Amino acid sequence: MNLWLIPILPLLGFLINGLFGRRFSKPVVNVFAIGSVALSFAWAVKSLVGLSPLETKYVEHYFTWIQSGALNISIDFAVDRLTAVMLMVVTGVGLLIHIYSIGYMEHEGGYYRFFAYLNLFMFFMLVLVLAQNFLLLFVGWEGVGLCSYLLIGFYFLEQFATDAGNKAFIVNRIGDFGFALAVFLIVRQFGSLDFTRVFDAAKGMPNETGAGILTTISLLLLMGATGKSAQIPLYVWLPDAMAGPTPVSALIHAATMVTAGVYMTARSAALFTHAPIAMDTVAVIGLATAFFAATIGLAQTDIKKVFAYSTVSQLGYMFLGVGVGAFSAGIFHLMTHAFFKALLFLGAGAVIHGLHGEQDLRQMGGLFKHMRITAVTLLCASIAIAGFPFTSGFFSKDAILVAAYERAPWMYWVGVLTAGMTAFYVFRAWFLAFTGEYRGHAHPHESPLVMTGPLMLLAALSLGGGFINIPHWLEPMFAEKAENQTLAWLSAGVGVAGILIAYLFYVARPGLADSFSNAVGGLYKLVYNKYFVDEVYNATVVQPVVKGSRAILWRGFDAGFIDGIVNGIGARSRGIGGILRLLQSGNIRSYAAWIVLGSVIVLLAIGFAGGAQ
């Protein structure tokens, strides 16, 4: 099937635009950038059609990457039903966002650079989902992190953008540290990194009651996932990542890259399901992140920050699903989330674009009459994320919550509460932006068709995407979970309640929100400032490491202690130094003399030693 074409095409786009793009006109850049992704999408569709119904995994072997002793790691790609879902989401949503970017980036500098990075991202993301072993997955894993770094810092003249890029890269590296250790342990335990071999061997192992090797490996993998997918405690980079252009936030920091952790966990289900402790940890981290990030989302005033915390929160749902064993529900939500969250960001981008860069919700309002398509499509995304009945979010979120109820009812209730908050903050943003009177000073206008077209397609997917029955499709890989209509309707009801409260606060009784936040002043301040987590990390980790390295290690130990000793010895040998200094004249004769002298000493020494024998 030549699966390699799927990632290689965007890589070619990257190489062409990266090397020559500066000399191309924008349409030429578009041809390579969008054309390569379109072809990649087409080839993915063709391959999947050719391989359907894909009951078993299809593997292609290319060449040996690393061979050392008994360890052999190949470049192998594979497609199974899980990868099929990811392929469609990545290439499909990716293509729409590429098209949208033509309009969004129209007036930005570094046009070719933007698309080159975006194509490079597609390459790495596709390697990630196609990989058939852990190390190749890690290639994609680190590669998407690199592209994320490059695109967050796209506006590299601004300090805050490059700071955010560095933060993303370094925090992800901390997660990758765990991932890498897991990879080392997998080789030690299974002698291979190949998915089929590792998972077949893992399936034959008993469930671990304590902290055995599978639990260790799974928890280390989870550490990687918390970095990439922005979960507690490593979620801090994602809100800052909004410094990048908005299409980047949609593609990388909402629809695809940040879901890689969920994908990887589902991929490694054979390891996790044998490690109950790790599974519970996944579920608890997911639930805690979902709840915690949603509370922060309640009080943000930057439209992109609202959606960023919403992404963190929704990713938490996916981990909750995976952690309670509902892998297919987690992947289902991954897909629907890709639709509606990409749409939320692209819609936000259209608003920002129409307002010439304004992101503050307090400077918006009444935009409905200026940008109707954007407003309506954003409304579709908002009801989908709120879990309104029969929208895509309704199906996928409830699949997770029902599964959580079976694991432990309290998880369900926390999840439902979070769903209410989600509905509230998304509609808060929508009402603040589109209803009431315009509070800003720009001249709002609707975006061109190249941007609204993708919005409309994504709106259709957000509404109807729930009818793509992913849990059923994934049934050969992950057992389907029981349904519970009562619980599903209950959580949908809470979502509607969230919408109504938002309506009450921001449309019906606009003063209510302020008086409420004043009433709980301290709490509001805490939430508004994101619980001061960044400040705590900075004070307890970053500053001590940097200052300690400077004062104690470098100035104290290196320059002070070791060199103190060395210079002390050196001072005594100043006589030798004086002789050596004569040699720095560059005079060849003196140099030759030195060689001869040295040789003579050595020969004498040997002669002496030989004689002593």
Next chain:
Amino acid sequence: MTLLDAVIFLPLAGFLIVLALPKDSFEAIRRFSLAASVVTFILSLGLIGPYWFKNPGKFVFETDLPWIDSPPIRYHVAIDGISLWLVILSTLLTPICVLVSWNYIQKHVKQFFAFLLLLEFGLVGVFCALDFFLFYVFWEVSLVPMYFLIGIWGHERRIYSAVKFFLYTMTGSVLMLVGIIYLYNQSGTFDYTKILAGLQSGSISLSYQAQLLLFLAFFGAFAIKVPLFPLHTWLPDAHVEAPTAGSVMLASVMLKMGTYGLLRYCVPMFPTAAHNCAGWIVTLAIIGIVYGALVAMVQPNMKKLVAYSSVSHLGFVVLGIFTFTQQGFDGAVYQMLNHGISTGALFILVGFLYERRHSLEIADYGGVATPAPNLSAVFMITMLASIGLPLLNNFIGEYLVLQGATLVYFRWTVFAAIGVILSACYMLWLYQRVFFGRASEDLGHHMPDLNFREYAIIVPLIVLMVWMGTFTQSFIPPISASNAAILEPMREVHVRNTPPVQRRAGKELADAR
């Protein structure tokens, strides 16, 4: 006379011819040096031949001629899969250093290029010599030109740095010389292959005490050269003061003399002592990995930053060697080459910046990406290689080393892997401060983008970074075969000679593999 002899002596011939050229004809001197080093490089590529076809783990291109009759010193050279790539690394970087110094060196031009070729002679020789005396001669021959490169063409504190470099290394050399002489007294020969065979068969028998002392003597010399924490403080000073070409040769090739020595001599000859000392050596290596990275993080000077990062990277090499596993060995050798390419490239790029702005202080830069986008792009790729991004070269070496370490003892790996996090910190912060942000007007005017000569220097290195990260099978098989040849007898000797307590650990190791 084999091809290898030609590769060894061509630089020496070049050195002599440059000396004979008139000292004012700068252009002729530069062109001749370039031609000589390029021809040497092309010839050295022929050395790959036997490995390409048969892939042996043993020595090829062997020449064994008497040099001095009494004591019996022989000109005995050959290469195996390990020395093969180190020789090619040396012959590759010499022409690159000639190009790097083309405009950079304006005083004593003739002497500079002469020393560069002499340095190549010494370095190539070190990696081929199989006679201890010959090895020692090459070792010292390489030391002397480097001393002058720093001492004459360096920056303000060059004398202090050159002397520090010289004294540090000489201290180690003297230790090694004592070891060599002791071995000669025991065996009556300087020939490495004979001594090794004797030690392995037991016909040269050393008490454990003697073996340990000999190991420490050789280890001392090599550890200073690597440099292993806490013997590293000569390195930052030497790098900061050296001209670009000096830094490149020093970091890329000379440091590998130490790790090569560990792998070629220390470990195979004294396996029991090596195993017994592995605990504290690995501890030092890991301290070096983390310590080097932490100190690099707070450096205000670009060259010092890269120098401390070398301490960190070389720690991985030592760690790999002292896991005594195939993966650890392969990763260590690969990491020597990777570090040679990517850190060499980093020093070259820092040199490019220096030639434009005449400062090594990070604070004097900022916003370089705007006036010089291509320079920024190649720096970015080099930086990514250096921090071990997959599909670039360093990743493979670090992966294999840490994989080997995991097979033996997982907790080592945990601490060593912290270095991977920290490398991202210091490199990204460096890049941000130098390349991102708004360029001052002054900087904007003095920051032209890469010129043709600079492309010719850096593009081959970038290509190698990608090639070595993706198609590792072009490079690793000869290394693996030679490492297996070193590991195999060592394991037997080790099991025979070690006391029972140690043997358990050794068995675990062998099983883990």
